[in-house]
Amino acid sequence: MRVLVSAPSREIERALRTAAESAGFETAGETLPQDLCSALFRDPDGIGVIRALNSAYAAVVCRDFRRADVKNILFVLLDAGEFDSGAASLILRCGADDVQPAPIHTDEFIARLKALVRRGSYNDHLFIKMPGCVYDADTGLVEGSDRKSRLAPAEAKLLTTLALDPNKVFSKADLMDHIYGGEDEPEQKIIDVFVCKLRHKLLEMNDGLDVVRTVWGRGYQFEPKGFEPVFRNRVRAPR
Template identity: 30%
Template sequence: MKERLLIVEDDEAIANILKEHLEKEGYEINWSSTGKEGLEDFKKYQFGLVMIDIMLPEMDGFTLCKNIRWINEDIPIIIVSAKQTDMDKVKGLKIGADDYVTKPFSLTEVSARVEAHLRRYRKTDRGSISNEKLVFKKGLIIIPEERKVTIEEKEIQVTLKEFELLQLMAQNPNKVFSKEELYQHIWQSVDVEGNNTVTVHIKELREKLRDSSKNPDFIQTVWGTGYKFIGENIYET
């Protein structure tokens, strides 16, 4: 059974060429025309591989790649771009892309690279980290499939955005997220100066988790930057 692939490309002509070619190869294709739409689709469906252009409206390809990596650290990502400088290629690979194909491209080469990356991915654990239960000391358990959070075996009521913030940070422990990155990833929009949305949601989360801002067990403020999750993991199932 062939894989479902995600193509994020704002040029309809190029997207159609890739889509038609890969569908002939037996793949199921989803096409997104903006970075924001691509992130929404990635969260909604299960994909085997993602192909991303760099110059995208609403959210550029580099930012999209980074956001996808926060959700799934293993899925193959191929950047397909007209940008051919070594600097762009290095930047793409550093933020998590597995490969970089320059336009104009050979469809035969694209097929070969897609199949090669899928073979590697099939050999790894395909379970997305977004579906793994996370268990931490101090009694915190996060169950993504049920969108459930418990503290010392008592469920606490969190909003959807609060849950998504907690899940993202808990799945990327000790990674410092800026408020702008959190807002862009969770609200899928560009942060504006004076927007306290993230701050307010973190404050509410801390109160519900009974987590002190001065001596936190879970969410630590990184002054001048943002926040990071410091909970001590016990195991994941």
Template identity: 80%
Template sequence: MRVVVSAPSREIERALRAAAEDAGFESAGETLPQDLCSALFRDPDAIGVIRAVNSGFAAVACRDFRRADVKNVLFVLLDADEFTSLAASTILRCGADDVQPAPIHADEFIARLKALVRRGTYNDHLFIKMPGCVFDAETGNAENVARSRHLTGAEAKLLTALALEPDKTLSKTNLMDRMYGGIDEPEQKIIDVLVCKLRRKLIEMNDGLDVIETVWGRGYQFRPEGFPPVYRNRVRSPR
């Protein structure tokens, strides 16, 4: 497995790469964040190590990587002067898999790399991509370059439950389990109400395309590529 390092100096980069190589990892270095992003995208099994001197920079970098659909493990080493619980939690929410103060002892660095390997790839689904917008779980907004629509907590849970298993039909019971887990569950008909409200918002944000398909008699499924909405004809009863 390869470790790709982005660091503020060649000296720091060489030290981190040497520690990784001593533990049996292959390594590479990328000076610029955008180059690291490209390298990780090309090698989805690699671990990205970001040695940051500024917490804001680290958070933005992780956020941008996840928006670019980089699913690699990201390990952030943040300058000790910048490291706080708030800074670390913000960087984690933006998509990092681990955040530690730096400099870090070589033994701990390797131990954490190996723990991240055991844990596997990033699967936070912080961003859900659709044809015309992206849902950002941190802000609760479906966003594109022109506008955004806020999703309620229940709508966000429903979208996430469907998007975690794209193209799989989930029954209302399945969705209730994923959204509420048996705790304070409302009536099952809430799923139909939420789908209706969520679908209306997402069709607007996806330039008229629907992403939630009704599978009659079975449930709903998420189709990230989008499709033209299907409207049922309503027949008025004779008076």
């Protein structure tokens, strides 16, 4: 397993790589965050170590990596002058697996690397990628280019349920159970209302592509790559 390090200086990078190598890890250094992102994507078992001077930078890097579908372990070492519980929680919410103040003692650095390896890959934070936007389950925001839209709680549960299992067609009963959990359930036709509202918000964000497919007679299914929606012309019956 490789440890890939991005640090603000070669000296810090070499120190972290030397520590990791002393514990038997292979290492590599990537100067720029985008290079580290690409390297991690190509090496899904690698661990990304990000030495950051400020919390805003670390949070943005972690968020961007997760949005780029990087599922590797991310270990952030944040400058001690910037480290506090608020900064650490922000970076963790943006996708880091561990955040510690830096500089860090070699023994603790190695111990935390090994603990992260035992824990396995990152799976806590959910980003749902669509053709023209990304939904962040932690914030409830759908963002694409310069546009943002916040999903209502029921819309968020609907999208999350569908997206977590795109191969499954969910019946209205399935979706009712996920949204309401069997408590104070309205009539099932409310699902059609939620789907309509969700589609309305996502169509523009996805440049006219729909990501919620109606499977007639069965329910709804998530289409991550989107499709051209076909609206049937309804002919009103004569009175």
